[in-house]
Amino acid sequence: MRFFYVVGFLWALALPLRAIDREAFSISRYDLNATVEPEQQRLAVRGRITLRNESDDPQKNIALQISSSLHWVSIKLDGKPVEFLSQAYTSDIDHTGALTEAIVTVAPVSPEKTIDLEIGYEGTITQDASRLIRIGVPAETAKHSDWDQIGHTFSTVRGIGYVAWYPVATEAASLSDGDSVLATVGRWKQRESQAEMKVNLCLSQNSAEGNSSPPLQMFMNDAQSGVRGGSAGGITEKNVSTRCKAYDFKQLGQSVPVFVLGNYSDNSRENAVIHYLPEHKSGADDYAIALDQAGPAVNQLLGAPNSKPAYMPETFDLPDAQDAAFDSGNALLMPLAQNDTSLLLAAARQLAHTAFPSPRxxxxxxxxxxxxxxxxxxxxxxxxxxxxxxxxxxxxxxxxxxxxxxxxxxxxxxxxxxxxxxxxxxxxxxxxxxxxxxxxxxxxxxxxxxxxxxxxxxxxxxxxxxxxxxxxxxxxxxxxxxxxRDRGLPELRIVSVYPRQLVGGGYLLTVTVENSGQAGAEVPVTRHMAQGESTERLIVPGNSKASVRIRAPMLPQEARVNDGSVPEANSGNNSFKIEVTQ
Structure with missing residues (x-):
């Protein structure tokens, strides 16, 4: 009898948690004090957040999630501790593959109303590629994708989708479930696009005599004034030096808040600032050349920007040459030790990103x-x-x-x-x-x-x-x-080629193309001969056929639809051999 009582009691406790709408609340404002201690690879955060009920019903349970390597210390409402349950929550929006979730119980919050909570959490952030390794990615490959960590001499930590170093609230997502993670992160960004985030970022380092750690610079991709670094002053107490800098995202937009700590030197250009590690100065020089070379080309390709960019592009060197590049806003993080083609493509992307900002x-x-x-x-x-x-x-x-x-x-x-x-x-x-x-x-x-x-x-x-x-x-x-609308992709094939010999010499080809996909496309149709080729363009609506006529000085050997410029569901049947009929 006691067994059934215990099971019933646990089931009753589980019911509210099972019914939680984790995405009912958005976080409209963050005001965080974050202290990074590189020697301990530690992050400690205290602050206040404002949550807004976006659902149609009153809500009394609030889900707050941080990386599983962090733990909740306190959550308060009006200065008083509130009841919350801390639990592990499996989700691949964090590099560890899990989150530490606090289920906070409050008086019901009506739709469109807000509530302010004081929060505290802390823990370590070490490199962790568990979520990728779990789905079969080789460990050596995985670590170059999930490279986030607080390190002794270098730290780079990205936000949601990589490390939940600030509170979020999402449903579970798995890398083994198609684009579940990308879609979940995307929904969060859409919900939080108007949110404000203020971060007072502090760096705490051992300043005792004989300490070998280099003095680190702080940077964050502050949406209010671009990337900003340096310090606003600091204090030294008991051989610990603490320096702080305030950052303000007036609107998060599509940005992923990132903080970087490193022993950087700067190469300031007219069109960008390159922050490089001492051992990669030659790579910084190469990237500066790439920016100078790509700049005029990007302006010619896209049209010169009609106004000066709001923020200067800034590039941050990553220590491992194999690490995957990442960009958010005007900040690009990538290893500068790369080949010329990679640097030129990165420069083209960064300059285009900065010169043509758009809310879309x-x-x-x-x-x-x-x-x-x-x-x-x-x-x-x-x-x-x-x-x-x-x-x-x-x-x-x-x-x-x-x-x-x-x-x-x-x-x-x-x-x-x-x-x-x-x-x-x-x-x-x-x-x-x-x-x-x-x-x-x-x-x-x-x-x-x-x-x-x-x-x-x-x-x-x-x-x-x-x-x-x-x-x-x-x-x-x-x-x-x-x-x-998303109508999928075209699926194109040539169903017939009818050559008609002309009185004055040569041929007129009538090429009929079928599109069995739902999306229409304007595609190139090319006739190939031993002496050359010529192309005409043809609009083929979805689930339709269309024809185009092409002149040729002699009977072509082959006709082809689409040169690869139009993405297709199946491009394996785009060619048509033209046979001579007697």
Whole structure:
């Protein structure tokens, strides 16, 4: 009998937790005091957060999550401790693969109302790639992706999606579940885009005589004034030196708050600031050359920016040459010990990011990717640029298959203007910008971008109208299929080629193309001969056929639809052998 009583009691306790809506509250304001102790790899945070009930119902349970390597010390309401349950919560939005979750019980908070909590938490942040290793990524590879840590001589810690060093509240996400992690992080960014974050970041170091640790500089990608570093003064007490600096994100937007501590030297350029580690000075010099070389090219490709960038691009050197690059806002973190091509592509992306800010992810991230592909074309030709884009499409193609399987009612939710998955949006948008340039031509494309103003981008149709005005073309079908809705990808094949011999010599080919996908596309159709080739462009709506006529001086050997510039669900059947019939 006692057994059933205990089980019933535990079940009763579990019911409220099972019913928690972890995403009911957003955090509209952070005011944090964060102290980093490199020698102990330790982070201690005290502060206040404001939460807003975004749901339609009163809520009395609040979920607050931090990295599993941290633990909650206190949570107070109106200066008094509140009841909370601390528990482990498995989720891959943190590099450890888990979170320390506090379930806070308060008086019911009505919809759209706010509540202020005083919070305290602390712990260590060491390098941990558990979430990647768990799904089969080799440990050596995983550590170069999840490189976040507080170290003795160097520290870099990114926010949500990497390390939950500030409180968040999300449902569980797993890397083994498709794009679950990216979508969850994207939803959080959308919810928190208007949130304010103030961080008083303090660095506490041993200043005793004989201590070998170098003095470290502090940086954070402060959204109010770009990346800022240095210190506002400090104190030394009992052989411990503490220096602090205040940072203010007026609006988080799409930024991921990052703090960096390192023994940096600076290379200040007209178009960027490079923070490099002493052993990588030559890499910093190479990247400075890459920025100078890519700058004019990016302006030529995208149109020179119509105003001075709000923030100077800043690059932070990473100590391991194999570490994966990361950017957020105007801050780029990457190893400077790389080859020339990698440095040039990174420079093109960073300069495009900074010169063309936009509140829309598909514009800011998509154009940054497009700038890399376009720069590749200017250096190595169109085929190399298309190969570069194709090398980034595999995950996007898989996402499109999953999205399409959810039905047409999800087409708007998975569109470029709504989907929270940043990687998917960035990859698809890169191809969308490339296709748009092919359709309207270089002059109209550059002119439209030159006249883009983020302050005037108030509705989703702004960019469409801008490009229609410059190109004098109706682009509604293209934006509807590729931007406003997700209709998947085209699936193109040539169903017939009819050659007709002309009286004056040569042939006129009628090429019929079928698109069995739902998204329409304007694609190149090329006839190949031993002496050369020629191309015409053809619009093929979704689930339709269309034909184009191409002149040829002699009977071609092959016709091909799509040169790889248009992403497809299946590109293995794009060619058609032309056989001579007697």
């Amino acid at each position: 992810l598909w514009i800011s991230e998509g154009l940054a990717g497009y700038a890399q592909a376009a720069y590749m074309q200017s250096e190595k030709g169109r085929a190399a640029a298309i190969a570069y884009m194709q090398g980034h499409r595999a995950a996007m193609v898989e996402s499109e298959k999953e999205n399409l399987a959810q039905g047409s009612d999800k087409a708007a939710a998975h569109s470029l203007i709504n989907d929270p998955d940043q990687f998917y949006v960035e990859t698809k948008a890169m191809s969308v910008w490339w296709m748009l340039r092919d359709m309207v031509g270089e002059t109209a494309f550059t002119d439209a971008l030159h006249n883009y103003k983020a302050s005037e981008d108030k509705d989703a149709y702004y960019v469409q109208k801008l490009f229609e005005a410059r190109s004098h073309r109706d682009l509604a079908w293209f934006f509807d299929d590729w931007v406003y």
